[in-house]
Amino acid sequence: MKKIILTGGGTAGHVTPNIALLPRLKELGYDISYIGSYEGMEKGLIEQQHIPYYGISSGKLRRYFDPKNFSDPFKVMKGYFQACALMRKLKPDIVFFPKGGFVSVPVVLAAKHAKIPTIIHESDITPGLANRIAIPAASRVCCNFPETIPHLPEGKAVLSGSPIRAELLHGDKKRAYTYTCLTPEKPVILVVGGSSGSKIINDTVRSLLPQILKNYQVIHLCGKGNLDPTLHNTEGYVQYEYANAELADFFAVSELVISRAGANSICELLALHKPNILIPLSRNASRGDQILNANSFQKQGFSYVIEEEELTEQTLSEAIQTVWTKRADYIHAMESSDQMDAVTTITNLIEKLRKH
Numbered sequence: 001m002k003k004i005i006l007t008g009g010g011t012a013g014h015v016t017p018n019i020a021l022l023p024r025l026k027e028l029g030y031d032i033s034y035i036g037s038y039e040g041m042e043k044g045l046i047e048q049q050h051i052p053y054y055g056i057s058s059g060k061l062r063r064y065f066d067p068k069n070f071s072d073p074f075k076v077m078k079g080y081f082q083a084c085a086l087m088r089k090l091k092p093d094i095v096f097f098p099k100g101g102f103v104s105v106p107v108v109l110a111a112k113h114a115k116i117p118t119i120i121h122e123s124d125i126t127p128g129l130a131n132r133i134a135i136p137a138a139s140r141v142c143c144n145f146p147e148t149i150p151h152l153p154e155g156k157a158v159l160s161g162s163p164i165r166a167e168l169l170h171g172d173k174k175r176a177y178t179y180t181c182l183t184p185e186k187p188v189i190l191v192v193g194g195s196s197g198s199k200i201i202n203d204t205v206r207s208l209l210p211q212i213l214k215n216y217q218v219i220h221l222c223g224k225g226n227l228d229p230t231l232h233n234t235e236g237y238v239q240y241e242y243a244n245a246e247l248a249d250f251f252a253v254s255e256l257v258i259s260r261a262g263a264n265s266i267c268e269l270l271a272l273h274k275p276n277i278l279i280p281l282s283r284n285a286s287r288g289d290q291i292l293n294a295n296s297f298q299k300q301g302f303s304y305v306i307e308e309e310e311l312t313e314q315t316l317s318e319a320i321q322t323v324w325t326k327r328a329d330y331i332h333a334m335e336s337s338d339q340m341d342a343v344t345t346i347t348n349l350i351e352k353l354r355k356h
Contacts, residue, residue: 002028002354005092005111006051007035009042009058010101013264017098017121020163022049024347033090035083037103056082058103076106083110092116093354096346098123098163102130112137117353119346123162123263124289125296126151139353142346144263145296158349161340162267167245169271171252179246180238182217182253189320190219190254194262194281197223197241200311201279205258208313209237212320219250256323258316261294261305270302271339275330277319282308301333 004025008014018034025032036042038055046053057078083106095111097104098121111118117139122131125147135141141152142160149157173184182188189212193201202222205212209231212218217236222228224241231237243250251257251272259265261280269276278297280290297303304323306315323330 001031003031003033003090003092004350004354005033005035005086005090005095005107007095007097007104007107008101009036009040009103011041013123013262014098014101014104015042015045016165016264017123017163018096019045019049020165021096021343021346022051023166024343025350028347028351033086033092035086035103035107040103042101042103054086056086056103056106058106076102079103080106080109083107084113087111087114087116094119094350096350097121105130105133108134108137115355117355119349119353121160121162121346122148122152123267124148125292126287126289128287128289140349142342142349144267145293147292147296158345159340160345160349161342162264163342163346164268164271166343168248168251168268171248171250173249173253176219176246176249176253179249180219180253182219182236182238186215186217186236187255187324188217188219188253190221190250190257192221192257192259192265193223193226194260194265197221197226198260198279199226200308201258201260202226202228204311204313204316206231208316209234211313211317213237216256216320219254221250256320256327258320261290261297261303263289263293266293266297266303267342270297270334270337273331273334275323275327276303277316277323278303278305279308279311280305300337302330302337304330 006018033052034046035054037058043053057075087110095116095118108118119140120131120138121142123144125145140158141156142158144162191205213236220239221243222239227239257269257274257276259276261278278294280294294305298305304319306319
């Protein structure tokens with residue numbers, strides 16, 4: 001039996017590429033295990049897939065002062081020894097993790113110690129801190145953007161694209177209308193603020209609703225704890241904290257998407273050919289990777305970008321009007337792109353590199 005360990009955690013974006021690979025890995029006959037943090041959000045997501053889950057100690061490596069900087073290295077060290085024990089117990093042929101997250105660092109180092117091949121996936125244009133630590137121990141590094149390759153060691157980079165969950169490609173408009181109680185009479189805008197939601201996007205969209213709803217309907221994924229009860233019965237507007245299986249149907253029914261610019265999210269928009277407005281996370285709240293992602297997509301003609309500092313009712317209104325008017329151009333650009341079958345590329349690489 002071929003064996004693989006998947007790892008990654010901290011945010012949904014660190015987990016969904018793994019989930020996208022599961023059906024193909026099962027077809028190829030892999031026995032799949034997952035290593036994550038004790039109680040991270042990845043635990044619930046993976047257990048829903050009925051994959052054996054092993055929790056280890058994890059800590060965060062910060063670029064700023066925090067009292068936890070003194071204790072977290074010991075958590076990482078503990079996680080490393082736990083990961084080494086799991087390598088001996090599970091005896092995997094290969095380890096794969098997308099964009100890491102700090103729980104993945106001890107796993108890849110343990111795999112290196114056990115001489116087990118490891119494949120990393122860097123979804124952003126420039127590698128994050130966790131991946132920069134792990135890359136020297138990796139056998140290959142997959143990436144989404146051609147701009148990423150100069151940042152990676154020569155001979156390790158593989159331009160793969162990001163694995164897309166197959167179910168997202170098979171949404172149903174009728175199910176979406178039934179679920180949301182919206183109608184086919186006006187086009188639908190889908191608003192996605194990331195797995196935790198975005199206050200500035202939520203507030204701006206809601207303040208603009210009287211204008212938007214004249215011509216469109218809105219499905220708003222606003223994040224946990226961000227529902228606005230005063231808008232529950234607003235005609236043409238529905239809000240949900242998050243979407244699970246119904247997300248594919250929401251994509252199918254939407255004709256324009258307003259979104260953050262996380263790498264997995266924008267690769268899904270590209271695969272679905274959805275005209276979109278990207279509002280990347282500000283440099284004040286991140287290392288700027290979403291801004292680079294969004295600018296790359298804008299340069300290729302896939303997206304309209306509003307930087308968070310420039311987001312107002314006026315700029316969002318103008319963006320919606322522009323993208324709607326030019327939606328055929330955006331769709332044509334996405335349809336003409338050299339889209340990669342990331343699931344096939346990555347699983348072929350896994351087959352090639354696994355320890356026989």
